[in-house]
Structures are given as C-alpha cells and as structure tokens.
Amino acid sequence: MKPRLIASFFKSLFSRMGHFARAPNPMACSNCFSDKGLRFDAERFGRKRSAACPNCHAIGYGQLTRDQLLSLSDRFFVWGSIQRATYGAAPLVQFNDVRPTCIEVEPWLKPDVSLLERLLGIGFFYYDPRLWMIGEVEPLKALQRKKQRSRILKRILKEYPERSIGPADTFFRIRVNPARPNDPSQYDSPPVAFTGNGRLDSPGKPILYGSSDLEICVHECRVSAEDEVFAATLAPLRDLRLLDLSALLPEEDSITEFESLDMAVHMLFLAGQHAYNITRTISESAHSAGFDGVIYPSYFSLLRTGAMPFETTWGISHRRIKQLQKDEQEKSIPNIALFGWPIAEGKVSVDCINRVIISRVAYGFHFGPTLSNGGP
C-alpha cells in the first residue's frame, strides 16, 4: 500500500470504507437499538432533531447519519471487543461491506446487528489479527530471551534519543501517608529495603518516580478517599541526562511492525507486571551507560488520553504512518525515573510540598458487545 494512498484514507475514521456513499440525513436513532450499552452510545453520537426517526418513527431521541452509524459500529464492535494479549492487543470483531455477519451475539444484541447490516450494508465477523498486534515483534521476543537481550538493550541505548532536563523542568512526586509530610527527604527514592517492586527499580537499585502530569501521579499511587496525600514539586538542580523511551522512534519504511524496535518498547510499557523483569534491565543498562534516569511512557497513558490501544488501519499500526505519528506521540504520557537518591545526592531540590485533596473522580467509558462464545 502506497503511503500517499494511506494518508488520503486517513482523513476520516471511515477511510477504510472510502467508497461508501455519504448521506447527510439521519437513518436511525438511539431508540432503534435494543442493547442498552449500544443505545447509550448511540444517544451520545446522535443529534436531536424535530422530525421523527425515519426508521422507528419515534421523536426526541438522538438521530444518527450513515457516518455516525459507522462510527458507532466501529467503537462498539471493534474497540468494544479489544482483547489484551501478554503483549499487544487486538479486536475480536471487525466489519466491512464484503463479508456476511458470522459473529454470535446474545439475544439482546441480535436485532441491532440485523438493523446495522440492513441500513449500512455491512457484515460483522471475527477478526484474524496480524500477529504483530499480539506481540509477534522480533526485538520484543529477543528481549524476552535472556541470551538475546543484551543485543536489543544496546540498540535501545543507541537509537532512543537523549533528553536533558534542567531547573525549569519541574515535576511532581506524590507520597501517600508519609510519616513526616513536611520533610523533603520523604520525597526521595525509598530506602533499599523497599526497592525492586516497581516497573524500573531492581532490588538494591532505587528509583525516584515522578511526572509532570499530576493526575497520572495520583492514579499511579492508587489513592483512595481515606489517604493523606502530599505532592512535592521537584526541580533539577543541574542539567540531568535522560534516555527518552517515551519517544516514537522513527524507523525506515522497510522495517515492518514485526521487526520494529519502536513497537517492542511501546508494547513493553503498556504491558503489566510480567514485563517488569525486562523494563528493569533497560533501566539498569541506562544507569550503567551514565544516564541520570529515563523518561518512559506511563502504563496509564491510554486511560489518561482516552485513546484506543494499538490503533491500526488495514492492519498497519498508526505508529508506522508518518502523517499520524504526531497524534500517536501525544497518546503517550511521559513519566520520569531518576536513578539513586537524587534529593540526597543534590541533583534535585524540593521546591514546595502541598497537601492534595481528592475532591472528585470522573470516569469516561463506552460500551462493547458480550460475545456469545467469547470469540472465534
């Protein structure tokens, strides 16, 4: 597929269906649907109009055009059926205007599938993901094999950019129930006895974790309503050299997702605790190479930005498409990890300490289908 052709298709979400005729008039309303989650999402997508719904003839519900119904189908069935793998993730369901419907859904969703098939001329089927989406990425597989790991670690140190942060680059560090909230040393890395539990700290190798995004800090500390929470504003006392693992790594066009170091590192930081033994070795390598710390993408980046994980079109990762790389970079929330005890070592100062009152928590969500047999 030629990049220019890809770019032209990306102008709208329904680029993948570019040949569909567009109709600006509404075709259905939220009242047309029986699945409660789909009704809820349809109401959010739709717009209220004075005329009756052309499908069910009801008045007063959000009405949806063809494009909006396609967007709704994409979000409910495709994003709504995403399954996480050990590394990566892929939707269980996809749809197009070529294949007939073959997914098994529960009785409350059956009439809705029939309605969307009839109105849009589409069929819903079980998606066969390209295997890179579920972790078949060579550098990632090499990192999981101890004998091949050092080769990839060397590449990470060489290919990822270095970033320097100085006194103007303040960031936050949260402590939950600290013994002495007004004591700056309470905001340094934990004592050796408490090391080896996090994404980047190995036993005996302390790390100070911080972020310039306070909401990410609060979320990562799993704060609850009863906790006493304090936020220290920290500032480097001199320029610190960091390896920026949150950067989207530009790679040659000839490198596919299956060979991509960028995809390997991206998947590692979106994986759960099973990835810690690998992320810790990256951190140790950066320390040995003389860096003061690393910048890494938050595990909660997608929750914070509301983005779909591992977005693709025609099986091509959006990270591999130049026109979309800026958007992809913005989906990543950078956190800071500094080696050692940077406050005690005079690398970082505590400029201010505030008490944090959690006053309100809000959730953003949308719905997906309950598949009758859990998938293909």
Ligand SMILES: [Zn+2]
């Ligand atoms: Zn209707």
